[in-house]
Structure formats: structure tokens, C-alpha cells
Amino acid sequence: MLFGRALNSVYAQLVSVITVDHLRKTYGRVVAVDDLSFDVEAGEIFGILGPNGAGKTTTVECLQGLRSPDSGVLRVLGLDPTSQGAQLRQRIGSQLQDSALPARMSVGESIELFSAFATQPVDSGELMSRWRLEDLRDQAFDGLSGGQRQRLFIALAFVNSPELVFLDELTQGLDPQARRSTWELIREIRDGGTTVVLVTHFMDEAEHLCDRIAVVDRGELVALDTPQGLIDALALPSIVRFTTSEPDLGWLSELDAVESMVRRGDQVDIRGTGPVLALVASELVAHGIVPLDLRVDRPTVEDAFLALTERHIRT
Amino acid sequence: MSTARGYLAMTRAEIRLFRREPLSVVFVFAFPLMMMVLLAAVFGNQQSDATSVQNGMLVWRGVTPANYYTAASVAVIVAALGLMTLPISLAGYRERGILRRFHASSVPASTLVSAQLTLALMAFVAGTAVMAIVAHLAYQAMLPQDVLGVVVALLAGTAAFGAIGLLLATVIRTSRAALGIGLLLFFMLWLISGTAPPRAVLPAGLRDVGGVLPLAHLVTAVQDPWFGFGWSATDLAVLGAYAVAAGIPALWLFRWE
Numbered sequence: 235m236l237f238g239r240a241l242n243s244v245y246a247q248l249v250s251v252i253t254v255d256h257l258r259k260t261y262g263r264v265v266a267v268d269d270l271s272f273d274v275e276a277g278e279i280f281g282i283l284g285p286n287g288a289g290k291t292t293t294v295e296c297l298q299g300l301r302s303p304d305s306g307v308l309r310v311l312g313l314d315p316t317s318q319g320a321q322l323r324q325r326i327g328s329q330l331q332d333s334a335l336p337a338r339m340s341v342g343e344s345i346e347l348f349s350a351f352a353t354q355p356v357d358s359g360e361l362m363s364r365w366r367l368e369d370l371r372d373q374a375f376d377g378l379s380g381g382q383r384q385r386l387f388i389a390l391a392f393v394n395s396p397e398l399v400f401l402d403e404l405t406q407g408l409d410p411q412a413r414r415s416t417w418e419l420i421r422e423i424r425d426g427g428t429t430v431v432l433v434t435h436f437m438d439e440a441e442h443l444c445d446r447i448a449v450v451d452r453g454e455l456v457a458l459d460t461p462q463g464l465i466d467a468l469a470l471p472s473i474v475r476f477t478t479s480e481p482d483l484g485w486l487s488e489l490d491a492v493e494s495m496v497r498r499g500d501q502v503d504i505r506g507t508g509p510v511l512a513l514v515a516s517e518l519v520a521h522g523i524v525p526l527d528l529r530v531d532r533p534t535v536e537d538a539f540l541a542l543t544e545r546h547i548r549t
Numbered sequence: 550m551s552t553a554r555g556y557l558a559m560t561r562a563e564i565r566l567f568r569r570e571p572l573s574v575v576f577v578f579a580f581p582l583m584m585m586v587l588l589a590a591v592f593g594n595q596q597s598d599a600t601s602v603q604n605g606m607l608v609w610r611g612v613t614p615a616n617y618y619t620a621a622s623v624a625v626i627v628a629a630l631g632l633m634t635l636p637i638s639l640a641g642y643r644e645r646g647i648l649r650r651f652h653a654s655s656v657p658a659s660t661l662v663s664a665q666l667t668l669a670l671m672a673f674v675a676g677t678a679v680m681a682i683v684a685h686l687a688y689q690a691m692l693p694q695d696v697l698g699v700v701v702a703l704l705a706g707t708a709a710f711g712a713i714g715l716l717l718a719t720v721i722r723t724s725r726a727a728l729g730i731g732l733l734l735f736f737m738l739w740l741i742s743g744t745a746p747p748r749a750v751l752p753a754g755l756r757d758v759g760g761v762l763p764l765a766h767l768v769t770a771v772q773d774p775w776f777g778f779g780w781s782a783t784d785l786a787v788l789g790a791y792a793v794a795a796g797i798p799a800l801w802l803f804r805w806e
Binding site for chain 2: 245298320324330335347348349352393
């Protein structure tokens with residue numbers, strides 16, 4: 235038993251790229267992060283999801299050694315970010331919120347400048363083509379659109395071939411197409427062995443991109459699981475929708491999986507849990523009703539997130 | 550090795566940015582040069598003026614007004630960089646999150662500061678050369694008699710005004726405030742330090758105030774070797790004291806955001 239626990243902890247140290255143990259950070263009387271603990275494993279895309287002001291940015295800034303925690307133990311790539319920040323920042327990449335470059339510095343110049351501080355710089359030509367920056371090489375930072383700036387900042391996060399990257403609001407300001415291609419590139423980077431910590435308040439981004447998600451609210455960890463795990467754990471209802479002219483559907487309410495049924499004209503919405511779709515469908519067929527538009531809305535990470543943070547407010 | 554590479558890249562980047570910034574080009578190159586040309590034109594280049602005395606002082610320090618202003622205007626370049634270019638750019642960097650960006654990408658503060666100071670030195674050398682050549686061609690003003698002495702004075706001035714500029718950059722929050730405060734300090738110093746009217750013609754009170762402040766010391770520290778009067782140890786020492794007095798708190802108070 236004891237041996238097993240020791241082995242577990244050794245294992246955790248081996249695969250954990252980040253260990254956060256009881257992190258607390260306050261600004262004056264405002265508690266930004268309160269007693270937060272989690273581990274990030276090597277090679278995963280780890281999402282930190284929370285409403286505005288939840289302490290997400292503060293947490294990742296502490297992890298990069300850009301802020302000092304009030305208390306708690308942090309370990310990032312085996313280093314203490316507070317006392318070994320300079321050493322750590324050589325090995326991590328970082329895309330920050332609210333940062334900028336000198337107004338008249340061009341895209342090409344900024345990549346050249348940041349490469350000069352990297353111990354293992356990547357090929358700048360390849361970096362620029364990957365993030366579609368070649369055509370912007372001579373553009374001054376001031377003249378870039380929001381999306382172009384964002385792509386430049388993401389590229390700069392990878393300039394030093396990092397083992398671990400922090401991406402704070404990855405796709406802020408990107409158009410839908412650029413978001414999708416950015417997600418694809420981040421997955422490629424993860425598949426190349428780089429661990430990714432993603433701070434976001436976009437639910438779809440967390441759901442599509444993250445291997446695991448930590449939901450934080452008001453500085454506390456509310457849940458930590460895979461996107462599907464978050465949804466399953468809450469046993470949130472699905473909604474089965476279809477239209478029919480059949481006047482009496484009372485027999486559907488008899489099904490165990492069905493929680494409630496709402497009817498507006500021909501439109502029927504059935505809330506339920508578990509295999510509600512299959513049960514409703516078979517019952518409908520048995521009654522000779524075969525709607526063409528039968529479909530189910532499964533709960534999303536967004537539903538899980540709202541349920542979790544709402545529950546957190548109430549408690 | 551990577552620190553040397555970083556320093557060179559940062560210096561190169563800062564030089565490019567400096568060239569693209571009209572404000573710094575105006576105040577560092579155009580303004581001192583224009584003032585030298587205009588003041589020399591106003592006060593002339595008569596040898597007889599060299600010996601004129603007022604308030605018990607040689608008004609033009611024993612040289613013609615054109616010579617006097619050539620060397621004095623070099624000191625103005627230093628003051629413009631220290632009081633305006635440096636704090637405006639650093640405060641702007643902090644205000645806009647550029648320092649945050651640098652910090653996260655392991656750019657050491659020392660690299661940032663030394664690149665700024667290198668840029669300042671290069672600007673002085675270029676500005677001084679242009680000043681000397683223009684004055685020589687326009688007024689047959691003398692070229693520096695003791696080049697090493699002038700270089701040492703410029704180094705001492707860089708240290709003093711660089712430190713003051715850094716201190717301003719740490720205490721002033723925004724680049725707009727830095728511009729306002731920098732302009733105020735710059736013109737006040739310019740008027741009472743012998744760079745505009747010679748100090749001999751100032752009322753005693755203003756002369757005393759100017760005598761405590763660094764620009765008047767930089768003016769004589771540059772003028773003495775320029776005119777072949779030797780090195781001014783006292784002025785160099787005062788500039789060194791300013792460098793230490795402003796530099797230590799500046800580095801102590803330096804913040805990335």
C-alpha cells in the first residue's frame with residue numbers, strides 16, 4: 235500500500251510537466267487564486283477554462299515566473315518558477331494577453347530579435363510559413379490586424395523550440411477559419427511532443443482542442459476531467475426533438491429515461507438522460523410514428539461549464 | 550554566448566526603431582544642430598567677443614560664440630536622449646506590454662538597458678561628428694582639440710543622463726507623461742545650463758541652480774577638451790555622482806509591468 239503510493243508519486247513526477255500544489259495569489263484584498271492544485275501531464279493539451287476574472291491568467295503567469303505566488307508549491311519542468319524563472323523561460327514558450335511589440339518593428343525583425351534570445355531557435359522561415367506570416371514580413375506591428383498580431387504572438391511562443399507552451403486566449407481576434415487552422419496546428423505541435431497549456435473562455439475551443447480541462451471559478455478549481463468526462467459526470471440531460479401531428483404522446487412520458495416533455499404545435503422537445511434517444515425512437519416506431527427530423531442535442535462542455543459554475547456560485 | 554547574441558540583436562533592433570521615430574530624430578539631431586547654427590549666427594564669431602566679461606566671468610569661456618555653442622550643443626544631444634528618448638521609449642514599452650513580452654521571452658533587463666545606452670552612445674558620436682563638421686564648415690569653428698577627452702566627457706554624460714532617463718522611466722507610468730515631464734526638464738535645463746544664454750549673463754540665482762544640475766557640468770566637461778583646456782575632473786566627478794545617484798535607484802525600482 236505504502237509502496238504503491240510512493241510508486242504513484244514517482245510516476246506522477248515522471249509524467250507531470252507541471253505540478254501546482256495549493257497555489258494562492260492575492261492582489262491587495264482581492265483573492266485572484268485560492269488554494270488551486272492540479273497536475274499537467276507531458277504531451278497533453280491542458281485547458282484552463284473559467285469566466286473572466288477566475289484567476290486563469292494569474293495562474294499561468296505564476297507558472298511562468300512572471301508573478302510570485304503568495305503561497306503554494308509550483309513545479310514546472312522540474313524547476314521552481316519563482317526562483318528559477320530565467321532558466322525556466324528558456325525552455326517554455328509563451329503567448330501573453332495584453333502584450334505588444336514596438337510599433338515600428340516589423341514582423342520579420344521581431345522574429346529575428348526573439349530568436350536571438352533562444353538557446354535553441356527554430357528555423358525562422360519555417361516558423362513564418364507555418365503561421366502564414368511570410369507576406370507580412372516587412373509589415374510594422376502597428377499596421378497588423380488583430381488576427382495578424384495574434385498569429386505573430388503564437389509564432390513567437392514557438393521561436394525557442396519550447397518543451398511546454400502557455401497560450402493565453404489562443405484564438406482571440408481570429409476569424410472562424412483561422413481558428414480552425416490554429417487548432418489544427420496546435421494539435422500537430424502536441425503530437426510532436428510539446429505540452430500545451432491553454433487558457434480560454436471559449437467553450438468550443440476547450441471542447442475541441444483540450445485533452446483535459448480544469449474548470450476554475452473565482453480562483454478555485456471546480457472540476458478537472460476530459461471534455462467528455464466533465465459532461466458525463468454531471469449527467470446532464472439530452473434533448474430529443476422531432477415533429478409529429480399525432481395529438482397524444484402521453485405514453486412517451488412513461489419511459490424511465492424521459493424527464494419532461496414540452497410540446498408547441500407539432501414540435502416536441504423531450505428532456506431526458508441516458509439512452510433517451512434510442513428508447514424514444516423505438517417507442518415512436520412501435521407506435522407507427524417515424525419522424526424525418528428526429529434528432530438529439532447532446533450536452534456540451536458549455537452546458538457542463540454553466541452547470542459547474544452555477545453550482546459553485548450557489549455553494 | 551547567447552547573451553552577446555541577444556545584446557547585438559537588441560541593439561540592432563533599437564537602432565532601427567530609433568531611425569523610424571521622428572520625435573527622437575528631431576530632438577537628438579535636428580534641434581541641437583539648429584540651435585547651434587542659430588545661436589552662433591545671433592552671437593557671431595568675432596574674436597573680440599572671446600575676452601568679454603560679465604558678472605566676473607568670461608562670457609564665452611575664452612573662445613568665440615560659434616565655438617562655444619558647437620561644443621555646448623553636443624551636450625544638448627546627450628540631454629535630449631536621456632531626458633526624452635530613453636524615458637519615453639521605456640515608459641511606452643512598459644505601458645503597452647512590450648516589456649512583459651520581452652520578459653516572458655527571457656530578455657534580461659540588463660540587455661534592454663545596455664542596448665538603449667549603446668544606441669545613445671552611437672547617436673552622440675554621430676551627432677557630435679555632424680555638429681563638428683557643420684560648425685567647421687559654416688563658422689570655421691575648431692574641431693575637438695582633444696578627441697579622447699571629448700569621448701570621455703560623452704561617456705560620463707551618457708552614464709549620468711542614461712541613469713536619469715532610466716530613473717524617469719521607472720517612476721513615470723505612461724509615455725505621454727514621460728514626454729510632458731521630459732520636455733519640461735529638457736527646456737529648463739537647456740535654458741539655465743549655458744546651452745542657450747551663456748551662464749555668465751544669467752542672474753546669480755539661476756546660475757546657482759544651473760550649477761547644481763548635471764547639464765552645466767556636461768557642457769564644461771565637453772567644452773574643456775574640445776577647446777584644448779584639458780580635462781575637467783570636477784565636472785566628470787559630478788557626472789559620475791549623478792550616474793550613481795540616479796542609476797542605483799533606477800535599477801532597484803525597475804519593473805517589467
